Amino acid sequence: MDSIAESSGTRGPTNIEFAPWYELSMPYRDVAPSTEQHREDVPRTSDQLRTAAERAYCLGDLTSARELAAAAGIGYREVNDEWGAADVLALRGAIARCAGDWSAAVGHYREALSMFTIVDDLSSAARVYRSLAETLFMAxxxxxxxxxxxxxxxxxxxxxxxxxxxxxxxxxxxxxxxxxxxxxxxxxxxxDNRAALLARGQIHADLGRPRLALADLDRLRARVDDEAHRRADLKSARGISLIALGRTAEGEAELADALLLVPHRARTQRRVAEARLREGDTERARIALHAAVTSPQPLPSAHADRARRLLRRMSSAPV
Structure with missing residues (x-):
């Protein structure tokens, strides 16, 4: 299931896919699922406010969640409950992240991390490290x-x-x-870490190590319920690896499938360009590279810069 952060409107960058190694609907720690509004007394204690904030968060009412969590934080600080204050800061980070406010999310997570360290709750600190890192990745x-x-x-x-x-x-x-x-x-x-296998296989494929790439990627082929962009990445990486091993028809079929899954994915276009260069078709390679660097689903900047440099070497046309 997609994270709530992925499906919400965002004010931050929208070109970075959700962090593929860590997908939870509630960053930092699990909460009891809530699918409908609950009638209850108006929350008064910090714990009640925090629980109400979690419920609002799970229901997608980010405005109420933000207000309730802030009130809970004030209450925890008034009674010098440092762990409670840290816990609600982590929740505020999740709420901000869901709203696409990366800067606020990072600030809340960093403060929560500091406080969990002070109270020597290393388990909670480790979970916040994950959520903070994921937020920075998404940004x-x-x-x-x-x-x-x-x-x-x-x-x-x-x-x-x-x-x-x-x-x-x-x-x-x-x-x-x-x-x-x-x-x-x-x-x-x-x-059996699927995220790590997919990443390692793709890196080997892009570095021209087809046998190592296929050793990882072939372990992932049976699963069909992954997100389309991941299946596209798997197929495009397999495609260039198979072509490198002389299994051209199989490789081209994988590249074609990847393009059908997510037609404008820059990573797929970059790998199509590699396949075209391998067969000596520089014009089609240039077209694919241009599609990669102008895609609405762009490459990470470090990878895009490499593609642009290659394109400039191949063509004098402006990018």
Whole structure:
């Protein structure tokens, strides 16, 4: 199921897919599901206000959730309940993130993280590290997301979510070798980590290591309930790997399927360009590269810059 953060309107960047390694409808910690309004007395205590804020959040009433959580935070601080104040700050971060207010979300998460550290609740701190890093990733700040996950790994060294998230952040920031090291660690802890397998397989495919790529990607083929963009990435990465191994017809079929799944996906277009270059068709490669760098579903900036540099070498036409 898509995260509530993915389906809501946003005021931040809208070109970054939801962080693929960590999808929960309620960032930081689970809450009891609520599908309808509950009649109850007006909340008065901080705990009641916090519970009411969670319920409003789950129902999508972000305005009420924001107001109730703020009131709960005031109450916790008045009685010097530092853990309660930290807990509600993490909730306020989730609410801001859902609303697409990345700056406010980051601020709330950072303050919650500091307070959980002060009260020595490392378990809660680790969960906030995940949510903070995910928010930075969604906002497109991949280097900062990686730094947060490095910090989180000092608390939970073998956390597969932090390890795979660090791998994705480093990959999107253009640091493929470092990304592979952490994805390898994630898979050593959790060999069936689908997010890590997909990332590692794609990196190997893009680096021209088709056998290593297929070893990961072929383990993911049976599942058909993944999001369309992930299935497209799987197919396009398999496509260029199969073509590199001389299995051209199979590879071209995978690329065609990827284009049908998400027609304007920049990552697919970049891989189509690679396939066209391999067969010596520079004009069609140039067209695919141009589609990649002008796509409404763009590549991460580090990857887009590489595509633009290649395009400039191939063509004098302005990008």
């Amino acid at each position: 497109g700040d991949f280097d900062e997301a990686a730094e947060v996950m490095y910090e989180g790994l000092t608390v939970l060294p073998d956390d597969p979510i932090l390890l795979s998230g660090l791998g994705y952040s480093l990959w999107y920031a253009g640091h493929e070798a470092d990304a592979l090291a952490h994805l390898n660690r994630a898979l050593a802890v959790d060999p």
